[in-house]
Amino acid sequence: MTDLLPLPVALPLAVAALLLLTSKLLPGRIPDIVATLTALAVLALTSAMTLVGQASPLVYWFGHWTPRGDLVLGIGFVASEADAAIAAFIALLFAATFVFAWGYFADIRAFFHVLMLLFLAAMEGFCLTHDLFNLFVWFEVMSVTAFALTAYRLEASSLEGALNFTVTNSLASFLMLSGIGLLYLRAGTLDFGALAQSIAATPHDPVEVGAFCLLATALLIKGAMVPFQFWLADAHAVAPSPVSVIFSGAMVPLALFGIAKLYWEIFAPAPAVRALMGTLLAGMGAASAILGGAACLQQRHIKRLLAFSTISHMGILLIGIALLSPRGIGGMLAYFVGHGLVKGALFMIAGILLATLAGIDEIGLRGRGRDIWPAGIALAVAGVLLGGAPVGLLDEGARLIDTAASESGDGWVVVAIVIGTACTGGAVLRAGGRIFLGLGETPGEEKVAPSEEESEKANRPLWLMLIPVSLLLILALLIGGDNVGRRAVRAAARFIAWDGGASLGHLATPMTVPTAAPPHPFVPWLTIGLSLLIAAHDLSRAQLPRRWIAFSDRYLGPLLKALDGMHDGLVGDYVAWIVIGLALFSLSFAVIGS
Amino acid sequence: MTLLPWAVAAWLFGIGIYGIITSRHYVHLIACLAIVQSSTYVLLLSVGYRWGAVAPIYYDHPPGTPAVDPVVQALVLTDIVVGATVTALLLALALQVHKRRGTLDPEKLRPLHR
Numbered sequence: 001m002t003d004l005l006p007l008p009v010a011l012p013l014a015v016a017a018l019l020l021l022t023s024k025l026l027p028g029r030i031p032d033i034v035a036t037l038t039a040l041a042v043l044a045l046t047s048a049m050t051l052v053g054q055a056s057p058l059v060y061w062f063g064h065w066t067p068r069g070d071l072v073l074g075i076g077f078v079a080s081e082a083d084a085a086i087a088a089f090i091a092l093l094f095a096a097t098f099v100f101a102w103g104y105f106a107d108i109r110a111f112f113h114v115l116m117l118l119f120l121a122a123m124e125g126f127c128l129t130h131d132l133f134n135l136f137v138w139f140e141v142m143s144v145t146a147f148a149l150t151a152y153r154l155e156a157s158s159l160e161g162a163l164n165f166t167v168t169n170s171l172a173s174f175l176m177l178s179g180i181g182l183l184y185l186r187a188g189t190l191d192f193g194a195l196a197q198s199i200a201a202t203p204h205d206p207v208e209v210g211a212f213c214l215l216a217t218a219l220l221i222k223g224a225m226v227p228f229q230f231w232l233a234d235a236h237a238v239a240p241s242p243v244s245v246i247f248s249g250a251m252v253p254l255a256l257f258g259i260a261k262l263y264w265e266i267f268a269p270a271p272a273v274r275a276l277m278g279t280l281l282a283g284m285g286a287a288s289a290i291l292g293g294a295a296c297l298q299q300r301h302i303k304r305l306l307a308f309s310t311i312s313h314m315g316i317l318l319i320g321i322a323l324l325s326p327r328g329i330g331g332m333l334a335y336f337v338g339h340g341l342v343k344g345a346l347f348m349i350a351g352i353l354l355a356t357l358a359g360i361d362e363i364g365l366r367g368r369g370r371d372i373w374p375a376g377i378a379l380a381v382a383g384v385l386l387g388g389a390p391v392g393l394l395d396e397g398a399r400l401i402d403t404a405a406s407e408s409g410d411g412w413v414v415v416a417i418v419i420g421t422a423c424t425g426g427a428v429l430r431a432g433g434r435i436f437l438g439l440g441e442t443p444g445e446e447k448v449a450p451s452e453e454e455s456e457k458a459n460r461p462l463w464l465m466l467i468p469v470s471l472l473l474i475l476a477l478l479i480g481g482d483n484v485g486r487r488a489v490r491a492a493a494r495f496i497a498w499d500g501g502a503s504l505g506h507l508a509t510p511m512t513v514p515t516a517a518p519p520h521p522f523v524p525w526l527t528i529g530l531s532l533l534i535a536a537h538d539l540s541r542a543q544l545p546r547r548w549i550a551f552s553d554r555y556l557g558p559l560l561k562a563l564d565g566m567h568d569g570l571v572g573d574y575v576a577w578i579v580i581g582l583a584l585f586s587l588s589f590a591v592i593g594s
Numbered sequence: 595m596t597l598l599p600w601a602v603a604a605w606l607f608g609i610g611i612y613g614i615i616t617s618r619h620y621v622h623l624i625a626c627l628a629i630v631q632s633s634t635y636v637l638l639l640s641v642g643y644r645w646g647a648v649a650p651i652y653y654d655h656p657p658g659t660p661a662v663d664p665v666v667q668a669l670v671l672t673d674i675v676v677g678a679t680v681t682a683l684l685l686a687l688a689l690q691v692h693k694r695r696g697t698l699d700p701e702k703l704r705p706l707h708r
Contacts, residue, residue: 144683166684166687167684171614174630180669184665190665570700571623571700572700579615
């Protein structure tokens with residue numbers, strides 16, 4: 001099994017090269033079939049690794065450059081249960097997306113598949129690598145393919161969104177590289193295990209903490225946390241919907257998983273980094289959950305709405321990481337997969353709207369979805385899951401994070417979880433009610449859509465597009481429950497104990513985490529109730545008392561408008577916010593240091 | 595080790611960021627991004643530099659001669675390749691934007707016409 005460890009990366013890379021070579025010769029659907037099969041093969045490989053990685057982590061050294069004593073010169077791949085499980089989920093999402101995009105990109109031949117396979121290879125590499133510079137390379141490959149995929153349509157909007165995306169995320173790569181340089185200056189090595197040893201020897205070195213700040217900022221930009229979140233809405237709204245599925249379901253949460261990896265595999269011995277994670281990152285997560293949810297409610301462009309909901313849910317994911325406990329990480333793992341399944345399905349439904357109804361504006365599409373009612377049912381299921389209904393994997397993740405938070409005395413985060421979840425669920429259910437049931441009439445002036453006419457190619461039957469949607473939703477519904485939660489926590493405990501020292505053979509004993517009842521069993525009911533209430537409120541605005549509408553417009557309106565106005569699409573402003581975020585990091589570091 | 599390379603790296607980073615924030619033309623903005631990237635080259639090279647050491651090529655030096663760190667030089671090479679890719683992609687995007695909208699002023703180009 002160990003010798004197969006590079007295959008999840010090598011296989012898509014090789015297939016991508018072959019497809020590119022033969023793209024002129026291959027007829028019609030062959031690239032679709034080959035790409036789907038490749039993703040399924042990667043899924044099979046990584047699932048097998050998930051099973052094998054339970055006993056002990058798999059370690060592979062490229063070119064057999066095994067370490068001599070504690071001296072590491074080679075580049076290693078390490079997979080324990082948690083890494084392999086995330087890698088397997090990403091492969092599954094790619095396979096579903098390839099089916100969803102069947103024939104959609106036929107006019108650019110195999111280029112879409114080539115880029116997507118590169119994207120897949122980069123993400124698998126990011127999950128498995130155990131070398132900091134190697135991590136940077138996968139991060140870069142991921143970015144560059146994402147830039148190209150965003151701009152693929154070559155329309156004015158998608159080009160502008162892609163420009164913002166490219167500039168901000170390139171800055172992230174530069175920050176990451178600077179962080180790697182600083183860390184190498186102190187440690188003289190790039191292997192995670194050897195770096196951790198060096199940090200443990202000098203846990204109070206400010207240069208190393210500075211390196212962490214740069215690395216974390218880079219990953220937070222990619223992970224779209226407040227105040228680095230601005231690029232995400234622009235890029236997700238304009239990217240083709242199969243690409244948005246991967247962005248929201250895999251790329252953005254993977255960056256945050258990277259923070260968890262860096263912390264537990266390298267920086268855990270440094271007390272200043274621990275303090276930064278517990279305060280600043282938890283705060284950023286909570287702020288993202290609430291602000292993302294509030295901005296989500298203001299959107300009428302469905303893909304933009306889903307993009308803000310991603311920011312909100314990623315905030316909750318980051319809280320799980322910032323709690324620094326096996327249960328928190330276990331919750332993060334469950335939340336990662338649960339969110340990816342639901343959000344992937346939702347972006348596919350947005351794609352169905354674009355293909356069959358040739359529109360993406362919630363108000364413009366009011367009542368026009370009746371002919372494609374099966375998509376409406378899928379949207380309702382996804383909205384209820386997103387809104388915190390007490391079933392399925394997403395809910396299990398939220399429960400674990402909530403439990404871990406009250407264990408570590410951070411019970412306040414439940415407020416952020418409730419607000420974020422209720423706002424995003426409410427927004428999705430509102431959009432569903434408007435498009436598929438024709439509810440929520442609006443006065444004339446709002447009928448004009450603020451965005452340009454958009455549509456995607458309508459060359460696929462509805463049932464073909466609904467297959468991957470239902471598959472993802474069924475998985476999101478059926479996986480879940482205490483059993484899965486316990487497994488996630490166990491995998492997280494092993495990830496924490498094993499992954500860092502795996503390259504040098506230092507495996508600690510995993511912590512046994514006792515099961516605990518969730519501290520707020522009513523929370524899922526509260527959030528789903530709030531979601532339905534928000535949806536009902538927004539849909540029945542015309543019937544509500546005038547005085548209430550005037551009241552909420554006067555006091556809430558300007559605040560929400562200011563929040564939306566910050567996302568002004570101006571790349572200079574976005575970069576200024578990145579600088580402010582960096583300053584925030586330095587300030588917190590200074591406060592903690594003194 | 596002197597402070598000069600660190601100061602140069604910080605200066606390049608700062609001036610590049612300032613340029614991006616205030617830029618009114620995308621080609622100028624892309625050049626500023628390249629300047630920010632050059633700060634990482636300077637930083638990495640100064641990390642691996644040793645006074646009085648030779649280049650890490652042992653063809654005409656006996657083994658054991660002090661040499662500068664080859665690892666960071668490999669990193670910088672990779673970084674340059676990445677930079678070339680990103681700059682080329684950005685310039686291609688800017689060209690396409692100019693074809694469609696006839697301007698490259700970020701103020702006038704906003705996704706979804708916000």
